[in-house]
Amino acid sequence: MDWSAARYGFWGSAFGLAAGGVLIAAGLGHGSAILAACIAVAAALALVAGRRARRPGEFAAPASGDDASALLPSLAREVFERLPDPLLLLDASGRVVFANKAMRDVVGTDTQRKPVSSVLRTPAVLNAIERTVATGEPTSVAFSNPVPVERHYQAYATRMEQGPHLTALLLHDVTAVIRAEEARADFIANASHELRTPLAAVSGFIDTLKGHAKDDEGAREKFLDIMAEEAGRMRRLIDDLLSLTRIELNEHVPPSGTVDIAGLARNAAAALQSLAKADNVTITVADGAGLPAVRGERDELIQLLQNLIHNAIKYGRDDGHVWVNFALAPSSATPPGRRGGGAMVAVSVKDDGEGISREAIPRLTERFYRVDVKRSRERGGTGLGLAIVKHIANRHGGRLAIESKPGEGSTFTVFLPTAVAPISGVTELL
Numbered sequence: 458m459d460w461s462a463a464r465y466g467f468w469g470s471a472f473g474l475a476a477g478g479v480l481i482a483a484g485l486g487h488g489s490a491i492l493a494a495c496i497a498v499a500a501a502l503a504l505v506a507g508r509r510a511r512r513p514g515e516f517a518a519p520a521s522g523d524d525a526s527a528l529l530p531s532l533a534r535e536v537f538e539r540l541p542d543p544l545l546l547l548d549a550s551g552r553v554v555f556a557n558k559a560m561r562d563v564v565g566t567d568t569q570r571k572p573v574s575s576v577l578r579t580p581a582v583l584n585a586i587e588r589t590v591a592t593g594e595p596t597s598v599a600f601s602n603p604v605p606v607e608r609h610y611q612a613y614a615t616r617m618e619q620g621p622h623l624t625a626l627l628l629h630d631v632t633a634v635i636r637a638e639e640a641r642a643d644f645i646a647n648a649s650h651e652l653r654t655p656l657a658a659v660s661g662f663i664d665t666l667k668g669h670a671k672d673d674e675g676a677r678e679k680f681l682d683i684m685a686e687e688a689g690r691m692r693r694l695i696d697d698l699l700s701l702t703r704i705e706l707n708e709h710v711p712p713s714g715t716v717d718i719a720g721l722a723r724n725a726a727a728a729l730q731s732l733a734k735a736d737n738v739t740i741t742v743a744d745g746a747g748l749p750a751v752r753g754e755r756d757e758l759i760q761l762l763q764n765l766i767h768n769a770i771k772y773g774r775d776d777g778h779v780w781v782n783f784a785l786a787p788s789s790a791t792p793p794g795r796r797g798g799g800a801m802v803a804v805s806v807k808d809d810g811e812g813i814s815r816e817a818i819p820r821l822t823e824r825f826y827r828v829d830v831k832r833s834r835e836r837g838g839t840g841l842g843l844a845i846v847k848h849i850a851n852r853h854g855g856r857l858a859i860e861s862k863p864g865e866g867s868t869f870t871v872f873l874p875t876a877v878a879p880i881s882g883v884t885e886l887l
Contacts (some may be wrong), residue, residue, distance in 0.1 A: 512561045523770045527557060543610075543628040547573055547586070549621055563628065570575055573626075582612050582626070589614040590624055599631075606709045609635040640702045651694055651825060655687040690839075696811040697841040701824075703886075704757065704845060708852045712754040715876045718802055719745025721755065722781050725762035729770060733779070738770050742781040749785075751802050752876040761849045764842040765806040765869050771838065773866070774806035780807045786872055801855065813861040820849040821859060846871070856869070 529537075530547075532812075534555070537544050543560035545568075553576055556568045564576050574583055585596040595615040602608045611629045616622060662663060662680040670676040726740045735739050751758075764783075769779040786801040813821070813828055820826045825840035827833040833840065843857075846869075852858045854874045861867035 462622070469681050471865050521601075533867075542630070545573070545576075545626040545628075547624040547626070549623075551590070551624075551655070560628070572800070577626075584626060585616050585818065586626060587784060589616050593618065605854065608632045608709050633706065636709075638708050640705055641700075647694070648698055652691055655691050655694075658687050686850050694839045694841075697839045697845065701841055701845050701848065704848045708848055710755070710852070711753060713752055714851055715750045716753050716755050716758060717748075718751050718753075718758065718804055718873065719743075719760050719783055720747050722762050722783075722804065725759055725766055726781060729763060729766050732767065736770060736773075737776040738773060738779060739777075740770075740779045742765065743783050745783045748802060749800070749875040751853070751873040753873060757849045757852070760847050761871065762804070762806075764846050765871070768804050768842055768869070769808035769867075771811075773810040773834075777809045777810070781805070782807070785875075800875050801872040802875055803870050803872050805868050807866060807868040809866040812863040812865050813859075813867055814863055818859050818861060822857065843869075 461507045471815050506560045537555065540557055541559060543866060544555075545560050545564075546555040551573050552570050553568045554563070554570070556576075561568065566578050573586060576782050577583060579600045579602070581598050581600045583800060587596040589596045593616050597611065597613045597691070599611050602610065609632045611631050613627045613629070614624060616624045622838060662684050666677060666680055670680065713757045722745070725744050726742050730740065746879045766779060766781065773779060781879070784803045784805075786803040794819065817828050821828075822843045824844050827838065827840050847857050850873070858870045858872070859867065860870070
């Protein structure tokens with residue numbers, strides 16, 4: 458076989474792959490176009506490097522006829538390894554000969570020499586690869602990966618014209634674009650629905666104050682108080698909607714920080730002490746000594762804890778009690794679809810309120826769902842608090858569990874993956 462010709466064919470395919478990435482990103486916004494341009498530049502540099510490897514000995518031929526991965530010089534491997542988008546190279550038999558780090562993060566670490574059908578299980582992508590292999594024409598297809606957190610990709614497949622006929626697959630993550638479009642539509646729909654009632658109330662009171670009640674001082678003070686309350690409700694609603702939208706946009710991006718969850722819980726409880734005192738509610742936070750740190754973003758986890766504790770204060774009984782406890786959960790608590798397993802930290806917030814019926818529990822994390830609409834609005838609820846908690850837990854690779862019985866209070870438990878090995882002396886959930 459003419460390995461020199463194969464080498465140039467490979468570099469041509471690499472450049473074609475990058476050009477395809479540019480075409481994919483052309484309609485995906487300014488940021489994606491810049492990313493694709495960077496990929497094209499990287500491939501072009503690799504092309505130049507390949508041409509410089511003309512001198513005998515600089516480019517080793519494969520030791521065996523089926524070892525197509527030997528066609529990749531070390532510089533090409535480094536270039537492809539550093540690409541931000543997932544890249545997969547297949548030989549003529551459809552087996553993986555190379556997967557860069559971004560691809561291994563998507564499909565797992567054990568890919569070498571495996572059939573592509575055992576690495577990628579998305580029929581649309583497999584069909585696109587088959588079409589490219591059969592026809593030699595580049596193919597592009599969109600697909601979604603639902604677990605552990607839904608992500609959206611645009612896949613681009615291309616095939617070398619020269620032997621050994623490697624097929625390259627590039628995945629471009631368009632999750633942020635899709636989520637932005639969905640969030641925009643959801644925000645408009647939800648905001649228009651939930652803001653309509655308080656806006657109508659404020660408009661009605663303004664008309665009344667401009668009309669027959671303009672000289673009635675008692676009515677004016679009463680209406681102004683109601684208007685201030687409705688304006689506050691709209692402000693809280695908009696704040697929660699914006700917060701939920703921001704969290705959903707980044708839900709597919711795992712956090713990189715490390716936090717002391719027990720310390721955050723104490724801070725969250727301290728920030729809500731004034732609200733608790735107004736209802737004579739006592740908040741007790743367990744010590745949490747020896748609890749391992751969790752991987753997460755501090756501000757989001759503070760918001761998660763404040764939402765849970767605030768709900769326990771609002772919907773618990775007057776002169777009641779709120780307990781915040783910690784435990785180590787076994788690897789069986791790991792959400793389905795999350796790689797790695799390992800221990801989880803369980804943070805539970807328990808109240809002694811009226812409890813929740815079994816039928817209502819599955820709907821508690823839905824947007825704007827309220828078990829008691831009147832009481833929720835009287836206590837300043839927006840119906841978004843638990844939806845925010847659920848999406849924060851999802852982003853952190855965790856989950857939310859709810860236990861409640863009418864008359865016995867409610868317990869909301871968030872499971873979060875540990876960042877370090879657990880320390881002895883912490884209770885383990887059975």
